[in-house]
Amino acid sequence: MENLMFLAPEIAVAATGLIILLIGVFMSPRTKNVLGYLATLGVLAALVLTVRSFGTEATMFSGTVSIDALSQFFKLVFLTVSLIVSLASIKYTENSDHTEEFYTLVLFATLGMMVVASSNDFILLFCAFELASFATYALAGFEKQNPGSLEGAMKYFMIGAVSSALMLFGISFVYGATGTTSIPMIAENISLLAESPIGIVAVVLLIAGFGFKMALVPFHMWAPDAYQGSPSVVSSLLSAGSKKMGFVAAFRVFILALAALQPDWQFAFTILAVVTMTFGNVVAVSQTSVKRMLAYSSLAQAGYIAMAFAVMTPMALTGGIFYTLAHAFMKGGAFIAAAAVVWMITTQRTGDLQVPDHLDNFRGLGKRMPLAALCMTVFVFALAGIPLTSGFMAKVVLFSSAVQAGMTWLAVIAILNSALSLFYYARLVRYMYFLPPEGKKIGLPFPYAAALLLATAGVLVMGLWPEPFLQWAMEAAKVLI
Amino acid sequence: MVKTALKEFAFLIPLLPALAFVITFFFGRKMSSGGAIVPILAIAASFVISLVITLRLLANPGEVISQSYSWFAVLNIGVLIDPLAAVMLSMVSFVSLLIHIYAVSYMAGDPGEARYFAETALFTAAMLSLVLSDNILQLFVSWELVGLCSYLLIGFWFERPSAAAAAKKAFLTTRVGDVMFLTGIIILTSDLLKLAGGFQDGTYLLRFDEIFSYIPQLSALHSNIFGFEVSHLTIITLLFFGGAIGKSGQFPLHVWLPDAMEGPTTVSALIHAATMVTAGVYLVARTFPMFIAAPDSLMVIAYLGGFTALFAGTMGIVMNDLKRVLAYSTISQLGYMMLGLGLGSAIGLEAVGISLFHLINHAFFKALLFLCAGSVIHAVGTQDMRELGGVRKVMPITAATMTIAALALAGFGIPGTSIGTSGFFSKDAIIEAAYLFGEHSNNWIPYAFSIAAALLTSIYIFRLIFMTFTGKPRSNYHGHESPAIMTIPLSILAIFALVFGGLTKTGFMDFLKETFANSFVNLNIGSLAALGRNQILEAAGHESLFVQWLPMIVAIAGLAVAFIIYYLRIIKLGPLASMKNPVYRLLYKRYYQHEIYTEFFSLGIVYGIIAFLSQVLDVIIDSIVEGIGILTVGVSEELRKVQTGVIQTYATAVILGVSLLIILVKLITEVL
Amino acid sequence: MIPLIFYLGLAALLFSIGLYGVMTHKNGIRMIMCIELMLNSANLNLVAFSSYTDTLNGQVFAIFSIALAAAEAAVGFAILMAIYRMHDKINLDELNILRW
């Protein structure tokens, strides 16, 4: 009999999802607000269970599930994002008839991500990957009266389906060459794959599959559309959560299973990292929709994290893993702030209603919603890598590792990129504080405020006192090396 | 007992203003005059603590305060107060205190008063934390925070488009320097990690004493760049200096500083004259052992500093805006400080002394100049010197204090004695050091720069004085003397500008020499200099009388030129002149011709060309900065079209990406 | 015995046909059908490898992936239906309000 206590966080999330689904059916729309709090509590419980399980190690279910520092760290990332999102969604789903569907899907998506983090077998990895994908496809199109939301969902779905087919195709070659789907076993039987031309094909097919989730150029094309079209809370989940799922899957598959092919994928990731960060930052400059701008900035951030694969030293992996958590707070929070503005614009009916997240709608936000504007400022400064924020710490560790590994040119490109990124982040801050408001001051609803404060706290704590987080990231990196 | 207590409280120096920031930020609006009293009290307390610490250090220079707390991994946060930090701390907190008091009246009635005091309090906290940080990372963090506050304060009146634009420009330009600084830190960190053999418990890698102890090994690391063997130390120090260029407004990143005058005048005085812009100088001084051990770095600094001093001087002469003249003057004086540091290749540690001495003196008289200008602007309502004139009659105290400041800036004093304004002692020290340097290395360019800049300094500052305070009003303004809360800080600063230099001249230098020669760092400058292939002179003898007098002579010459052009011509116009008088109008037109005529010929065609070239250069740098922005936006506009919005394109991109990636990786891994 | 490479060649061909369909068709339903084709060609690979390496994992994987493909199609068609309700058409190349 397996000790299911190791899976307590997953079970908590799944059970909360099922309970919400079950009791939601019997509730009237007015009382359904409770469901949001219930989901938040469930995620919080899972978060506590995860943090308490730090340090335990186990493999379960005939070696298909592996509980280790890496999986625990990423569970922490996913649960944090899920916590922020479900907290903010309390307002978003207010008075909706479909609260239970929304929360069940959010929780199932989180579950999928968590299982990916601890899966040690391609079959489990693929199933969990798809679980997170399907749940988020539906979430992206959750506003089914909104053409933008549906269009984003459609594009997300189509490219996602193509990518998962590519990934499956790649997995089939890995399986064919090694005769197994288990990650440790693949590492043992890698010799044929490493010597044959099919090896590089399989590697790039897998990169395409994971790169879709990570939104690396050129597998990113769905991302700006889906992030812009989806409800902002879902964009937050996509950008801060499911993107990291791609990273943890890639960490496990490439570093643990395909270590023998390191030159191939290391080089591929180097190209992708450089192209992605440059493309993301350059295109973000000319965006007028804030969510779209954040989407492109999210591309750029994925490019920075992908540097971990390109550099591949323990320090780089630590930096990359640390960055995922840092990015979860700052990008998750930034989308929630955008959600708050969209809410304000649609309820106040002032400003550009066609594109509710237009930059012009952020004019004078510092006066209209001081808390949201302040938090947004913290987030964008963190994204730009201003000191005292988590983004700065993450960048310092990651970029130093590149210099230390002798890839100074990569660090220089990354630093130039982050300098460029300030261009559009500062513009957003200028709109919020230096331009006159077009409307009166309104109060920020409690759920948004709570989610924003949570994310801000995360950004600042990680910036001011990064020691424990770096320790955890280092533990997680040790699993890989 | 008192000793231990004081050490314990050193960390309060930046913390108190930070606390004041929090209080003013949240409650300032509900308090009278924007809650100004909170930061004033906090900074006063910081000042008292710093002053006491400085005095104790003065008595016993070895007793450096050093406290470090683990931050994460091999990094730490901490406090380091040695003589260098102590004088900076006292100066920053003192000037900041005076300016806060002055601002109570200056900012009275402004709707953003509370925001103003909150931001300046935060700025002071960040600046103090910058000065007393004991490791390079904390210094960088404060550095960025200082930059952020500067951005907010330049754009304080953000309703004005010009202020918003200036804030943006300042932010972007200094950012270039910051990126270089950060790159330097990253390279330094990775080198140190390599040398120290990875992470080690108990040592704080980026603390200054750790860094300095690795200097010999660092200088042994070389990289090949474009065929030249360059020491890593040179790369790192030049990148640090890159940061200093941005922050201290050195050529060619000086373009933001004149525009920064869009902020309130108190901000210009506090940030863009006395404190923040000197952070770059402080950075170089703080890491001076690295600089002296790095071949060529100090030479670059000397040339760039000297050139900036001269270049900004030429710009100062042609400006008509009161504050802009002062802005260029600041750039020029910062150039002097950098030059002073750069001369360290010949005079060793004394360079830190003379440079910091000038920094402190400059802080007093430049803050004074700005506050006087602010006083004039506040009372008269214009800052265009062509519309001023005769202000002396309505604002006698301001006129007197400003003249004192001008004398200090131009460096008036009697060589060979201890009579003189404070600017005299420090600037002459730098010019004499430049002379020594010339004699030593047969390279007279820095000396030529410094002498020419001294002449220009004298011309532009007395032009300002004569155009503003003497003669007849050239427009209808209603002036009045400022209230006591403004004039008292002016008078205090004026006293300092007059006597500080003379009183502390010798003591100051000796005190600062202790910085790198005490038990905390314990460095042998001679051997470090040898690493950088710099030869340090033995104690220099007395220079000839002519060398001692030359700076004074050019200063007087400058005064004379300004007097002839801008004072005597007013007398010619006569007391009957008025705008209603047609004769005067004719004369007024003639005056313009006259002005062009005299300016052109008395200053000479050479000057005209230099000034023209300077302005052209300025425009070119400006347009490069703008151009990069425009280019980025253009490329961005084109690239975003890739995103056609059609799913089929997206799928094609994915497949094409996969195919190309396979081919590319295959090719490269085969070839390599 | 048929050589393994025949299966692989067939799978690669089927996969490419599916890809070509996704890249050229405008009709959403056809695109989803093409994606099914791609998934099934991967399944073919898995089953072939399973036989030729004498391990059953591949066939288990194929069964899982068939179930996943069904679920994927369900979600895809549901999104298409919602789009059809709104626009009265399922030509996806005309859906481009989100771009640039």
Add this chain to the structure above:
Amino acid sequence: MRINRLLSFLVVLLFTAIVMVGAFGTSWNTVSELPQNPADQSNIEGIGMLIFTHYVAPFEVLSIVLLASLIGAIYLAKGEGNR
């Protein structure tokens, strides 16, 4: 439009060529003879055993996948609130 098709065709051709080259250029480890058990031609039992023992975790996850896509599909396909 025709250009697009041509382009797509070329891209797919490139992709096919690469995969083919990869597949053909590899000497796959294969069993020399397909295992034949004359008594029991079916391997259903083996697959069943694997699914319910070794791969029980993916099986559980799959059940949630089906539930999730069910919820998502029903929600999206329901016609209420149609204009």
